[in-house]
Amino acid sequence: MLPLTELDQKYVWHPFTQMQDWLGHEPIVITSGKGATLQDSKGRSYLDANSSIWTNLHGHRNPALDKALRGQLAKVAHSSFLGLTNEPAAKLAGELVRLANPINLSEVMGPDDTLSKVFYSDDGSTAMEVALKQAYQFAQRSGLSASPRFLSLEGAYHGDTLGAVSLGHIDLFQKSYANLLFPTDSVMSPYCYRCPFNRAAPKRADARTYRVCEWECVAKVEEVCATKQAQGEPYTAMVLEPGLQGAAGMIPQPEGWLQQVSKVLRRHGTQLIADEVMTGFGRATVDEDSNGQPVWFASHAEGVQPDFLVLAKGLTGGYLPMAATLTTQRVFNVFLGRYEEFKSFFHGHSYTGNALGSAVALANVELLETKRTRQQRHRLAAALRTESAVLWELPQVGDMRQCGLILAVELVEDWKTRKPLALKDRAGFRVCEAMARRGVLTRPIGNVIVVMPPYCTTPSQVQQILTCLHDSIVEIFPNHPKN
Numbered sequence: 001m002l003p004l005t006e007l008d009q010k011y012v013w014h015p016f017t018q019m020q021d022w023l024g025h026e027p028i029v030i031t032s033g034k035g036a037t038l039q040d041s042k043g044r045s046y047l048d049a050n051s052s053i054w055t056n057l058h059g060h061r062n063p064a065l066d067k068a069l070r071g072q073l074a075k076v077a078h079s080s081f082l083g084l085t086n087e088p089a090a091k092l093a094g095e096l097v098r099l100a101n102p103i104n105l106s107e108v109m110g111p112d113d114t115l116s117k118v119f120y121s122d123d124g125s126t127a128m129e130v131a132l133k134q135a136y137q138f139a140q141r142s143g144l145s146a147s148p149r150f151l152s153l154e155g156a157y158h159g160d161t162l163g164a165v166s167l168g169h170i171d172l173f174q175k176s177y178a179n180l181l182f183p184t185d186s187v188m189s190p191y192c193y194r195c196p197f198n199r200a201a202p203k204r205a206d207a208r209t210y211r212v213c214e215w216e217c218v219a220k221v222e223e224v225c226a227t228k229q230a231q232g233e234p235y236t237a238m239v240l241e242p243g244l245q246g247a248a249g250m251i252p253q254p255e256g257w258l259q260q261v262s263k264v265l266r267r268h269g270t271q272l273i274a275d276e277v278m279t280g281f282g283r284a285t286v287d288e289d290s291n292g293q294p295v296w297f298a299s300h301a302e303g304v305q306p307d308f309l310v311l312a313k314g315l316t317g318g319y320l321p322m323a324a325t326l327t328t329q330r331v332f333n334v335f336l337g338r339y340e341e342f343k344s345f346f347h348g349h350s351y352t353g354n355a356l357g358s359a360v361a362l363a364n365v366e367l368l369e370t371k372r373t374r375q376q377r378h379r380l381a382a383a384l385r386t387e388s389a390v391l392w393e394l395p396q397v398g399d400m401r402q403c404g405l406i407l408a409v410e411l412v413e414d415w416k417t418r419k420p421l422a423l424k425d426r427a428g429f430r431v432c433e434a435m436a437r438r439g440v441l442t443r444p445i446g447n448v449i450v451v452m453p454p455y456c457t458t459p460s461q462v463q464q465i466l467t468c469l470h471d472s473i474v475e476i477f478p479n480h481p482k483n
């Protein structure tokens with residue numbers, strides 16, 4: 001048999017990868033992992049600083065998750081969810097509904113607003129498709145709209161299947177498929193660092209904290225919603241990532257934005273589809289509610305209960321592909337009827353409600369709620385804040401923004417001008433390659449470096465990651481007088 005690297009280069013096509021570059025150098029072959037670290041075939045050890053593309057919560061080979069998976073394997077790996085159910089998937093639905101409806105939000109929720117129904121699928125994209133189709137049918141069947149239309153944020157990314165791509169607004173991913181997509185509208189994203197309405201001069205701080213504006217970004221949402229309604233029908237739903245937009249460049253929302261936007265949507269009769277594929281399960285906030293309970297979803301941190309809650313990445317703690325779309329009884333009801341009315345939700349996948357995925361997701365939820373994980377999460381949030389401060393001394397660090405357990409560092413030509421680095425120079429990629437050589441793995445979004453390690457990452461590992469990032473930036477920009 002060929003060596004692994006040759007097998008890969010001969011036969012494999014990698015996602016979101018320029019394969020011409022890929023074929024030009026030897027890939028890293030991951031062979032094992034433990035906690036926050038991964039090991040490669042050469043015995044080198046790396047810190048997993050982006051949680052294996054934002055999926056992993058408790059680290060690799062977590063004993064509790066491993067055990068849950070083995071336990072389920074000893075029973076059955078998979079059985080169809082068409083006409084049958086299974087133990088872990090039914091239990092998981094109950095747990096997800098519990099987490100999605102914290103008691104302190106019950107005042108803002110009527111009985112019909114409870115997220116009480118769970119539809120399973122396989123990954124973030126498919127879970128978005130489910131929300132999209134359900135919202136579409138809901139709007140039509142309840143007489144709200146004859147031709148439902150969706151609103152999302154500029155720069156949005158909601159997955160790669162065609163419905164999800166239609167909701168997105170990243171030119172690079174859309175243009176080639178323009179004729180296959182359905183039209184959606186976009187509205188400005190609250191990107192304080194690059195906001196045309198932010199009159200503040202650059203400072204060495206998270207741009208949200210020193211912005212000078214009049215909430216023009218919220219007014220824009222109001223404006224497009226009002227315009228749409230004046231044309232006859234409101235938007236069916238606005239789709240957004242609460243807390244922060246991930247793939248758009250880790251763009252966190254200023255406090256209060258989501259709550260205001262949610263009110264605008266309610267006023268116009270537009271539903272809210274919360275894509276918490278990345279932000280869910282405590283990734284984007286370490287807040288606790290008035291009952292002292294951790295806030296698991298970024299929507300709830302703003303006191304907002306969406307009509308659809310879309311979950312994937314962290315659902316299984318980063319173990320298996322599985323996703324869930326939660327919605328309300330109100331939406332569920334429009335799919336009820338006599339068989340021959342054919343109102344069923346005609347949608348599903350072969351692996352829907354997979355028992356292994358559900359079993360490990362159940363263990364994930366259990367682990368999340370332990371005191372130990374709660375402590376780890378607070379410790380990690382604090383370490384990211386403390387250890388990242390050193391980066392402000394680098395002139396290429398334009399904005400640095402933390403949202404819960406996610407830290408993003410936007411590299412620019414010079415912080416004083418906010419001038420973006422040319423994308424073709426691949427500075428973000430080069431910094432991440434330099435980090436990998438130093439034993440830290442992450443993936444940039446353009447020139448934004450993402451640091452979001454598993455919750456079990458220790459303060460000294462965080463220090464290692466940020467020192468590595470610092471030194472890698474200095475390596476890639478050697479000529480700057482200040483470096």
Ligand SMILES: *Cc1c(COP(=O)(O)O)cnc(C)c1O
Pocket residue numbers: 123124125126128157158159160241246247275276277278312313
């Ligand atoms: C990753 C991601 C998706 C797509 O999920 P896949 O599992 O990659 O299909 C959708 N929305 C958000 C916010 C994501 O981060």
